[in-house]
Amino acid sequence: MSEQLTFTYTIDGDDFTRAGEASSSVKNKLKMLGVSSDAIRKVAIAMYEGEINMVIHAEGGTISVSVSDDAVTMVLADRGPGIPDIDKAMQEGYSTAREDVRSLGFGAGMGLPNMKRFTDEMQIDTVIGEGTTITMKVYL
Amino acid sequence: MTIREMKEALDAKFLYGEELADLDAQFVFSADMMSDVLAYCGKCSVLITGLCNPQVVRTAEMLDIVCIIFVRGKLPDENMLALARGKSIAVLATDHYMFTTCGILYEHGLRGGA
Numbered sequence: 001m002s003e004q005l006t007f008t009y010t011i012d013g014d015d016f017t018r019a020g021e022a023s024s025s026v027k028n029k030l031k032m033l034g035v036s037s038d039a040i041r042k043v044a045i046a047m048y049e050g051e052i053n054m055v056i057h058a059e060g061g062t063i064s065v066s067v068s069d070d071a072v073t074m075v076l077a078d079r080g081p082g083i084p085d086i087d088k089a090m091q092e093g094y095s096t097a098r099e100d101v102r103s104l105g106f107g108a109g110m111g112l113p114n115m116k117r118f119t120d121e122m123q124i125d126t127v128i129g130e131g132t133t134i135t136m137k138v139y140l
Numbered sequence: 141m142t143i144r145e146m147k148e149a150l151d152a153k154f155l156y157g158e159e160l161a162d163l164d165a166q167f168v169f170s171a172d173m174m175s176d177v178l179a180y181c182g183k184c185s186v187l188i189t190g191l192c193n194p195q196v197v198r199t200a201e202m203l204d205i206v207c208i209i210f211v212r213g214k215l216p217d218e219n220m221l222a223l224a225r226g227k228s229i230a231v232l233a234t235d236h237y238m239f240t241t242c243g244i245l246y247e248h249g250l251r252g253g254a
Binding site: 016017019020023024027037041044045048049052104105106107108109110111113114117 | 172176178191196
């Protein structure tokens, strides 16, 4: 691959049952591009957690995924409420998710920590009341 | 242990994937919290859960799980099964509780991945 490829997705914030479709699509595309299964797994887990977060907390958003020779870069941007305390949000087990979200198997305070765990770089830019952009990189 | 052998040991039924019955697995993860599955599943290729919604299948897909075993008599709906079919993930259902399900498979030599 000499050029950078970019895929962009709009995430619907209303439909929990469809959350994960974008991550699934990226997983398939990376497989077709011949990316290693280790890297695909990391991207899939991190992006899926991010996608779920967008649906739970931010009523959706956009995800763009760029693939270059040396990394897969994911940029997840939403216009949700923002993250008031990033240090707290990064602690395993800390969650502000509603009880109904927990009954769906998420909201255990593992989302952001998982995103960090499975990526090589992660940056959170958040403004209260305006939204959050998370940039994650998995090296190839 | 093959998926077919798991089905027999657990008195389970195939909801999808009889054609995948000869796939072999060594490591199993069990949880109802999908974020924990994503965090800790590691090399496991079978997921035991009592949670029953489409995100279970999505989670399994992200982790290349080959078989989901629903416990406590939980039955996925047609949408979930269609998703599993699309990803070639076998789906078993057993009436056993999660502890018993894990115990039976452990006795048959399966282990946790971590």
